[in-house]
Amino acid sequence: MQIDELTSELPGRVVAPGDDGWDAARHFHSGIGEPDAIVRAASVADVAGAVRWAAGEGVPILVRSGGHSAWGTVPGGLTVDLTALNDIDVDGTLVRVGGGATWGHIAEALADHGLGVSSGDTASVGVGGLTLGGGIGWMVRSWGLAADQLVGAQLVTAAGDVIEVTEATHPDLFWALRGGGGNFGVVTRFDFRAHPLDAVVFATLGLTGDARPILRALRDTLKAAPRELTVTFMDVPAMDPSAPAGATITAVWIGDDEAAARSALAPLLDLDDVHETDISVTRYPEVLEDMPAADPDNPMPGFVGGNTLLRELSDDAIERLVAFREANEASVLFLRSLGGAFGDVPQERTAFPARDATWFAMAGAFDIPGLVDDESRPVIVTAWDAIEALGAGIYGNFSMSTDADFADKLYPAATMARLREVKREWDPANVFSRNHNVRPG
Known part of the structure; x- marks a missing residue:
C-alpha cells in the first residue's frame, strides 16, 4: 500500500x-x-x-x-x-449542507431563518449517515424522512468524478441515495427543501405502573392525532446519573400552539399513571440531545437485540416488547410513531423499506457480565427474533451491526435487486463497502 x-x-x-x-x-x-x-x-x-x-x-x-x-x-x-466540509447555505427554502455538517449545526443555522429540516434526535449526528440511511426524526409524521426532503446531492463517485445528482439528472442513483446508505459514493453536499418552523412544543410525560395499557393508549392516540405530533416512548435502566431509570413519553408538536399540543396529548394525560413533567414552547435546536462521546477507558457493553419497523403496534407486539424489558434488568425499550407523511411516499419512490410501518421499535439488553452470560444470551436473542419477525423491515441507522451480510436483512428483495444494479453501475469494485454493504449486482 x-x-x-x-x-x-x-x-x-x-x-x-x-x-x-x-x-x-x-x-x-x-x-x-x-x-x-x-x-x-x-x-x-x-x-x-x-x-x-x-x-x-x-x-x-x-x-x-x-x-x-x-x-x-x-x-x-x-x-x-468530512468534518471540515460543514458549510450551510440558505437560499429561500433551499438549503445546501456540506457533508461534514451535524444536525445540531444545521438546526441552529436554519432557526435563524425560521426554517427546519426533519432530522434525528441527536445534535452531534452527521447529516450524511442519517440522510443516506433514511433519517427518522421528530418531524417524520409531518415532513417524512430526512431523505424525503433531499432534492439534490453533490457526489464523488468511485472513479473520483464529481457529479450533481437529482431526480432529473440521475434518477436511479438519486433513488438509491434516499435510504440505500453510503454505498454509491461520497456525498460532499446535500440539498434539502426546508420547511417553515419558528418553534415547537416539547412535552415530557413521566410514567409509572404497567407500561402495557399506556402503550395501548399511546397507539390509539396517535391513530387520530394530527400530523403535527410525533411521540417517543423510552424505558431505560439506571445506567448512570444522567440517565435515571424509568419510562417516559416525549412528544414534539410542530409550531407554538401549546393548547393544540395539549389537546392532542389529552388522552394520555387523562391516565392515572401518566403525569406531566414539562410541556412548553421552545426552539427546535433545544430539542436535539447532546450524546456524550465514547470513553475509551469505559467502553459501552455489547447490545443484544435490534430494531424493527412495525406495520401495527399490536397488543401482541406491546406484550412482547414490555415482557422483553421486564425480563432483562439492564435493557432498553424505545418506540417512535411513524405514519403520516412518512407513509405518503410510495414504497418504490425511495430505497427505504416498510413505508407502511406506523411504529419504529427497538429493544436490547446490555451484555454486562453478571447480568448476561452464555446461557442467557441465546434466550434474549430468541425473544428479540420473535419481536423482529412481527415487523416489515429494519432501520439500518439504528443498527450497530458490522456483519458483511446485514444489508440483506434491511431491504425487500425487489429493492435490493435494484440497489445492486445501481451499485454495479457506480461502484462495481465495491470501494464503498464500510457500511451496510450492497454488493454489486
Missing part, C-alpha cells in the same frame, strides 16, 4: 500510524478506529483525490462526518473525514 503516494497527492491532509496527531485523529464519536490512514478533507478535490487513490490501491473507504457509525471500529481501510 503506497501511503506515500497519497501523502504526496494530498499534502497536509493525510494522517497515518506513527504521525503526530494520529491518536487524536483516529478517535471518533463512537470509539477508536484503526484505519490504514485518515484523510482530513478540506475540499471536494481532497475527497476526489482520496477516492481515486483508494480505488487504485483496492482499499475500502469509510466516510466519517458525525462519527456515530460502528463501522469506524473495523480495522484497515481509508477513513475520509
Whole structure:
C-alpha cells in the first residue's frame, strides 16, 4: 500500500500510524478506529483525490462526518473525514449542507431563518449517515424522512468524478441515495427543501405502573392525532446519573400552539399513571440531545437485540416488547410513531423499506457480565427474533451491526435487486463497502 503516494497527492491532509496527531485523529464519536490512514478533507478535490487513490490501491473507504457509525471500529481501510466540509447555505427554502455538517449545526443555522429540516434526535449526528440511511426524526409524521426532503446531492463517485445528482439528472442513483446508505459514493453536499418552523412544543410525560395499557393508549392516540405530533416512548435502566431509570413519553408538536399540543396529548394525560413533567414552547435546536462521546477507558457493553419497523403496534407486539424489558434488568425499550407523511411516499419512490410501518421499535439488553452470560444470551436473542419477525423491515441507522451480510436483512428483495444494479453501475469494485454493504449486482 503506497501511503506515500497519497501523502504526496494530498499534502497536509493525510494522517497515518506513527504521525503526530494520529491518536487524536483516529478517535471518533463512537470509539477508536484503526484505519490504514485518515484523510482530513478540506475540499471536494481532497475527497476526489482520496477516492481515486483508494480505488487504485483496492482499499475500502469509510466516510466519517458525525462519527456515530460502528463501522469506524473495523480495522484497515481509508477513513475520509468530512468534518471540515460543514458549510450551510440558505437560499429561500433551499438549503445546501456540506457533508461534514451535524444536525445540531444545521438546526441552529436554519432557526435563524425560521426554517427546519426533519432530522434525528441527536445534535452531534452527521447529516450524511442519517440522510443516506433514511433519517427518522421528530418531524417524520409531518415532513417524512430526512431523505424525503433531499432534492439534490453533490457526489464523488468511485472513479473520483464529481457529479450533481437529482431526480432529473440521475434518477436511479438519486433513488438509491434516499435510504440505500453510503454505498454509491461520497456525498460532499446535500440539498434539502426546508420547511417553515419558528418553534415547537416539547412535552415530557413521566410514567409509572404497567407500561402495557399506556402503550395501548399511546397507539390509539396517535391513530387520530394530527400530523403535527410525533411521540417517543423510552424505558431505560439506571445506567448512570444522567440517565435515571424509568419510562417516559416525549412528544414534539410542530409550531407554538401549546393548547393544540395539549389537546392532542389529552388522552394520555387523562391516565392515572401518566403525569406531566414539562410541556412548553421552545426552539427546535433545544430539542436535539447532546450524546456524550465514547470513553475509551469505559467502553459501552455489547447490545443484544435490534430494531424493527412495525406495520401495527399490536397488543401482541406491546406484550412482547414490555415482557422483553421486564425480563432483562439492564435493557432498553424505545418506540417512535411513524405514519403520516412518512407513509405518503410510495414504497418504490425511495430505497427505504416498510413505508407502511406506523411504529419504529427497538429493544436490547446490555451484555454486562453478571447480568448476561452464555446461557442467557441465546434466550434474549430468541425473544428479540420473535419481536423482529412481527415487523416489515429494519432501520439500518439504528443498527450497530458490522456483519458483511446485514444489508440483506434491511431491504425487500425487489429493492435490493435494484440497489445492486445501481451499485454495479457506480461502484462495481465495491470501494464503498464500510457500511451496510450492497454488493454489486
